[in-house]
Structure formats: structure tokens, C-alpha cells
Amino acid sequence: MTPGNDTTHGIRTASAIHPFRIAIPQDRLDDLHARLAATRWPAELPGVGWSRGVPVTYLRDLTDHWRTGYDWRAHEAALNAHPQFLTTVDGQNLHFLHVRSPEPDATPLILLHGWPGSVVDFLDVIGPLSDPRAHGGDPAGAFHLVIPSLPGFGFSTPLAGPGMNAARMATVLTELMSRLGYARYGVQGYDTGSWIAPEMGRQAPDRVIGIHVNAMVTFPLEEGDTDGLTDTEQRRRQSMQDFNDGYLRCNSQRPQTVAYALTDSPVGQLAWIVEKFKELTDPEDALPEDVVDRDRMLTNVSLYWFTGTAASAAQVYYEEMSATTWAEGGATDGATEWDGVQDDWAAGGRGTVPTAVLVSTHDVTVRRWAERDHHVVRWTELDRGGHFLAMEAPELLVRDVREFFGTTH
Numbered sequence: 001m002t003p004g005n006d007t008t009h010g011i012r013t014a015s016a017i018h019p020f021r022i023a024i025p026q027d028r029l030d031d032l033h034a035r036l037a038a039t040r041w042p043a044e045l046p047g048v049g050w051s052r053g054v055p056v057t058y059l060r061d062l063t064d065h066w067r068t069g070y071d072w073r074a075h076e077a078a079l080n081a082h083p084q085f086l087t088t089v090d091g092q093n094l095h096f097l098h099v100r101s102p103e104p105d106a107t108p109l110i111l112l113h114g115w116p117g118s119v120v121d122f123l124d125v126i127g128p129l130s131d132p133r134a135h136g137g138d139p140a141g142a143f144h145l146v147i148p149s150l151p152g153f154g155f156s157t158p159l160a161g162p163g164m165n166a167a168r169m170a171t172v173l174t175e176l177m178s179r180l181g182y183a184r185y186g187v188q189g190y191d192t193g194s195w196i197a198p199e200m201g202r203q204a205p206d207r208v209i210g211i212h213v214n215a216m217v218t219f220p221l222e223e224g225d226t227d228g229l230t231d232t233e234q235r236r237r238q239s240m241q242d243f244n245d246g247y248l249r250c251n252s253q254r255p256q257t258v259a260y261a262l263t264d265s266p267v268g269q270l271a272w273i274v275e276k277f278k279e280l281t282d283p284e285d286a287l288p289e290d291v292v293d294r295d296r297m298l299t300n301v302s303l304y305w306f307t308g309t310a311a312s313a314a315q316v317y318y319e320e321m322s323a324t325t326w327a328e329g330g331a332t333d334g335a336t337e338w339d340g341v342q343d344d345w346a347a348g349g350r351g352t353v354p355t356a357v358l359v360s361t362h363d364v365t366v367r368r369w370a371e372r373d374h375h376v377v378r379w380t381e382l383d384r385g386g387h388f389l390a391m392e393a394p395e396l397l398v399r400d401v402r403e404f405f406g407t408t409h
Helices: 026-037 056-068 072-080 119-130 166-179 192-203 231-242 245-253 255-264 266-280 294-307 310-327 339-348 367-373 394-405
Strands: 018-020 084-089 092-099 107-112 143-148 185-190 208-214 354-359 375-381
Touching: 026 056, 026 266, 026 294, 056 266, 056 294, 072 119, 072 294, 084 166, 092 119, 092 166, 107 119, 107 166, 107 192, 107 394, 119 143, 119 294, 119 394, 143 166, 166 192, 166 310, 185 192, 192 208, 208 394, 245 255, 245 266, 245 310, 255 266, 255 310, 266 294, 354 394, 367 375, 375 394
Parallel strands: 107 143, 107 185, 185 208, 208 354, 354 375
Antiparallel strands: 018 084, 084 092, 092 143
16 A cells, blocks of 8 residues: 655655555455454344344344455455555645546546545446446547545545645645646535535636536525425425434544544444445435445445544544534534534635536435525436435436536536
């Protein structure tokens, strides 16, 4: 996992880009397998299913597969089939895939993952987006792809320090695109990436040609914003208010404390992430592996485990939800974890970059609020596909991205 040591006249240059390959030492694989075998399993109440968390029977089976059936080396090789690099921007180590299209006039596009995701999320869309000619598509819709591990995630560690919120991540990633020589480019993101993408547009509106987001979060900001919502919009708003308060509270208020258990127990890390795949994939009543390949899901969990990033990946929630709220005078009665994010959107002003919003079945996006905050020029609602769209229905994401950016030149 060690990058090259490029130097200029014997002095390592901070802005240098170093080739990178993932190579997890065998003793760490052996340690993972030993920990999985030695797991202490809790009791559970009979007949409660998934209603109180991940069932022991389900997790035992998945853990056994992780230990005896899952081949990390094969998936490590699949990741290493794509060119990877490390650089440092403003003191932040940054890992990224850089897949150039064989089409010389391809549009540069940066893809931004979310939590609990990683660069693994985009493996199924890399080929169709970068080389549509080889996948039955129009070569005019080709992209040069930059796929970073967000700061604090995967190999983009350690965090440079407190304050690495969406706006600061946007600054780091905008500089990355400059460093790669891309003067004009598109941005696509979901979840955390859908917070960062508009920030990149705000910071570099002369360079970002378009923003495409899915799993976008929207908020009411003023009195009257909730008047006249449709039944669908009311349901989305309620889902945003009610969704899994437990994980939001842990990530946004005590990310370091919960990380001790997640960093010490691979089964703990597995349960913490697989629950999100269960709740956020479509259909929700299916098992996660009915929707997302089981080994793909385990590759994502393995990256969190091997890089020990349970704490650092959760910090963006603290920065957006807790740090902002307290910095602006402290939480008030009835304040929610999302108050800081709402304040950030209000302070940022309406974006000016053309924006496409892709809404899947689990999204909580309300159109009027999205259009209030962003220059929305395309709105697409899907009747299938969930939060992890690039893994669940990659063809739907690819199609919408191609169609949108085909109109931004």
C-alpha cells in the first residue's frame, strides 16, 4: 500500500501524484479470519426479524462466508485493474482511481461516493461510462473518470484535521481536478457525494459544466416551505425525519466512541454497514444480497476494516450536523442532527451550475426544495432502484448521466 516516492531534486513534492496499488499484507488477512472465527455472538429475542437490528442467524451465515468463501485477493485484483494514485492536497492524503477513456474527446467526470460506501460502489459503471463503444453505447457519451476515496474514507487517510466538512472536501477535490489538468468537468455524487457536488459547483462555477446527483437530501428552510406538499413529498419528508435516528446520532455526535467497537470487531463493522444495505436497497423487504452482489458488499466492508476508517469516515456527519450547530450557538430544544446541514444550505446561496437530480425509490428529495437551492434543469424519478444505485441498477445511473451531460456541452 506504499506509494512511489517521487522527488524533485531530492525533495518530495507535496503536489506530486504517485501510482498506487492495494496490497493488504497476508498477516492482516490472517488476523481478520482469526477474529471472525473467535466472534462472541450476542443472544437475540425470538421472532423479531430485522425490526431490532441485524439478526444473529443472518449475520452468522454472512460472517462464515466472509471467513471461508470470500476471496479478498480476487477483489483486490479487480480494484487494481484500474489505475490508482495518491496525492496530497492542502495536507489531506487523497486516493483516487483515474480511468481515462479511449475516446480522446471524452468529458472529464468525477464520481463521489457516500457513507457507508467507497470507490467499490462504482465498479459496475466504470466500463460503460469510460468506454461506451465497448458496451454497446455511443462513443460520444464517453467520460474520463476520476473516482476518489473521500477524505477519511479508504486510503484517503488520515484526516488532515477537524473541519473536513462537505465544503472543505469540495475544495480538496476541485484542486485534484486542476492537478489532473481538467479545466472543465462534470461532477456526479450520491449521499455524502450529493452534499459535496453542489459545493464544487459553488466554488468553481466556471469549471464545473454540470452536476448530477442521486440520493440528494433536501430541507425546509422557511415558514411555508411545507405547505402544499404532495402525498409523495410528505412521505419523503417524514422518511427524512424518522430514518434510523440511532446511526445518525452515533455518527453525528459520537463518531469516535462507536468506532472502538467497529475498529476492533470485524463482525461489528459488518453489522453496522450491512444494516444500511438492508434498509436502503430496493425492495427493502429483500435481503441485501438479493439486490447487491454479496461479495461486492463484503469488498466494501473489507475496505473499511483493512483501512480502520470507522471513525474517520463518520467525521463528515459530525462536521455537517453537530459541529455546525454548536458553532452557531449550540443546539436548541427540538434541534435535530440535520440543523447544521440546513444552515449550510441556506448560507451557501442557490447554486448556478446546471444540475440533474435522479430520484430512486428510497430517496427523500423534495423537488421544490431542490429547485430552491440548486439550478435544477433535469428531474428524473425512477420506479426501481434504491440508495446504492450504482450497484443496484448501474444501467439506470449510466443512462441518466449520459443523457444529462450530453446536453451540457
